[in-house]
Amino acid sequence: MAVTAMVALAFLIPLGLVVAQLARERALADAERQTAIVVAVLMTTTDPTAVDRAIAAAGGPAAGRVAVHGLGGGSVGQRHARAEEIAMAAGQLKTVVTDVPGGLSYLEPVDIGQNRNAVVEVFIPSGELTRGVHVAWYALTAVALGLVVASVWVGDRLAAKVVGSARGLADAASALGNGQLDVRVEPSGPRELAEAGLAFNVMAERVKALLADERELVADLSHRLRTPLTALRLDAETLDDHHAAERIRHAIGNLELEVDEIIRAARKPRLAAAAAAAAAEPGEHSRCDASDVVRERMKFWSAVAGDQGRRCEAIGVDAPAPVPVARAELAAALDALLGNVFRYTPQGVPLEVTVSRRDGYVAITVEDGGPGIADPDRALRRGETNHGSTGLGLDIVKRVAYTANGTVNIARGRLGGASIVVLLADAEWTPPASSRFGFVGRLSRDPAERRRRRDEKGPAGFRTDRLRR
Structure with a gap:
C-alpha cells in the first residue's frame, strides 16, 4: 500500500x-x-x-x-x-x-x-x-486515489490468499503434532506455499505409515514374548520351593499383564492429544503413595536380595508420601533402579531405599555399596550404556520424575556406591504463608548462614544429609 x-x-x-x-x-x-x-x-x-x-x-x-x-x-x-x-x-x-x-x-x-x-x-x-488547472488536478487526484484503492484491494486479496494458505498449513502442522494423523492440506496460494503443502501431505502420509509399522512391530514383538513366559510359568510349577515358585509365578503374572497392556496400546490407534489430555487430568489413577509403593516393591526384591546375601533395607516408608504419579509408573521406575543394582553390582553388597518428604518434595533415594556410576550425565541420556543393556532404565526414571515436576540426581552415596535421588513434587504440599518482613527480612539474614544452608542442599534445594537419615 x-x-x-x-x-x-x-x-x-x-x-x-x-x-x-x-x-x-x-x-x-x-x-x-x-x-x-x-x-x-x-x-x-x-x-x-x-x-x-x-x-x-x-x-x-x-x-x-x-x-x-x-x-x-x-x-x-x-x-x-x-x-x-x-x-x-x-x-x-x-x-x-x-x-x-x-x-x-x-x-x-x-x-x-x-x-x-x-x-x-x-x-x-x-x-x-x-x-482549468484545478479541474485537472482534481481529476489527477481522483485517478491517483482510484489507483491506490484498487491496488490496496488487489493487494489485500492477494495477501488474504497467501495468509489463508499459510494459516491452513500452520493449523494442519499443529493438528499433526497433536496426533491427528489424518489431517491434510489443500495446496493453494503461491507456488512456494503450494509446494510446501504438497510436501506436508507427503510427510504426513509417511509419518502415518511409520507409526503404523511401529505399532505392528511392537505388537508382534510383545506377542512373541508370551511363548517364553508360558514356558517360565510351567517351569515355576515344577519347583520344590513353594515360596520361590509363588514369587516367580507372581512376577510372571505381572510381566504378562505388562505385555498385554503393550499389545493393546500398540494395536489401538490412540491420538497423542487425547492421551496427553488424559495424562494431564488429575485423578486417582495419576496419584499414589510413594511409601506404599516402596514397601510393596521392596517386599518383592527382598526375596532376591536374600538369595544373593544382600542387606536390603527400606527407610522412612512408615509416613505417607503422596506424589502426582500413577502407581504403575512409579513402580516401574523403582523396579528399573533396583533391577540395575541387582544386575550390575556384586552379590552381597548392601542396598538401601529411603523415602523423605520435605519442602514440597518427596525424595526416593536408592543407594548401594557397589562400584558406583562413573559418568552420571551419560547414564541419564536415553539409550547410552557401558554394560551392554538397552540403556532405557534410567531414562524411564527420569521421565517419571519430570512428569511429577521433579528431577533425578546421581552421586556417590554413603554406602560407597551409587546414590540415585528421584525428586518428585509433593501432591499435598501447600506453600507456607509469606513472612511479614517479606523481602527485607530475607535480605537481613547472615550471608554466611545462607551459604551454609545452600551448600547443605541437594537437587532442587533438598537437604542431602536428611535423605540419608
Whole structure:
C-alpha cells in the first residue's frame, strides 16, 4: 500500500506541474495572438482613436486588457506594467513578460517609423494563467486515489490468499503434532506455499505409515514374548520351593499383564492429544503413595536380595508420601533402579531405599555399596550404556520424575556406591504463608548462614544429609 501511494505521488506531482505549465503557455499564446492583431493595426495607422476602435472591434472580450504605449497622440488602454519596463521593452525591441499585480503583462515592441517604437501591452489575469488547472488536478487526484484503492484491494486479496494458505498449513502442522494423523492440506496460494503443502501431505502420509509399522512391530514383538513366559510359568510349577515358585509365578503374572497392556496400546490407534489430555487430568489413577509403593516393591526384591546375601533395607516408608504419579509408573521406575543394582553390582553388597518428604518434595533415594556410576550425565541420556543393556532404565526414571515436576540426581552415596535421588513434587504440599518482613527480612539474614544452608542442599534445594537419615 505504501509503495503504491508513493508511485501514485511520483506520477501525480509531475503531471500537476505539467498541467500548470500548459495553462500558462496557453495564456501567453492568447496574449501573443491579440498582440499580432494590434501590430497589424499599427502598420496602417498610429492614430490613438483609430487604434482603440480597431482593438475594440477585433479584440473580443479581452479587448479591455490590451493597451498601446508610445503613440504620437498618446496611449491607448490601461497600463499595468511599470514605465521603466515599458521603456526597456521599447529600447531593446524585445518581447518582455513581467509580473504585475493580479497577473502578468505581455509587452511587445513595434517599430512605427520615424525612429519611434510603440509597445503593445496585453494584461493576463491570474485566472487565465490557472484556468482549468484545478479541474485537472482534481481529476489527477481522483485517478491517483482510484489507483491506490484498487491496488490496496488487489493487494489485500492477494495477501488474504497467501495468509489463508499459510494459516491452513500452520493449523494442519499443529493438528499433526497433536496426533491427528489424518489431517491434510489443500495446496493453494503461491507456488512456494503450494509446494510446501504438497510436501506436508507427503510427510504426513509417511509419518502415518511409520507409526503404523511401529505399532505392528511392537505388537508382534510383545506377542512373541508370551511363548517364553508360558514356558517360565510351567517351569515355576515344577519347583520344590513353594515360596520361590509363588514369587516367580507372581512376577510372571505381572510381566504378562505388562505385555498385554503393550499389545493393546500398540494395536489401538490412540491420538497423542487425547492421551496427553488424559495424562494431564488429575485423578486417582495419576496419584499414589510413594511409601506404599516402596514397601510393596521392596517386599518383592527382598526375596532376591536374600538369595544373593544382600542387606536390603527400606527407610522412612512408615509416613505417607503422596506424589502426582500413577502407581504403575512409579513402580516401574523403582523396579528399573533396583533391577540395575541387582544386575550390575556384586552379590552381597548392601542396598538401601529411603523415602523423605520435605519442602514440597518427596525424595526416593536408592543407594548401594557397589562400584558406583562413573559418568552420571551419560547414564541419564536415553539409550547410552557401558554394560551392554538397552540403556532405557534410567531414562524411564527420569521421565517419571519430570512428569511429577521433579528431577533425578546421581552421586556417590554413603554406602560407597551409587546414590540415585528421584525428586518428585509433593501432591499435598501447600506453600507456607509469606513472612511479614517479606523481602527485607530475607535480605537481613547472615550471608554466611545462607551459604551454609545452600551448600547443605541437594537437587532442587533438598537437604542431602536428611535423605540419608
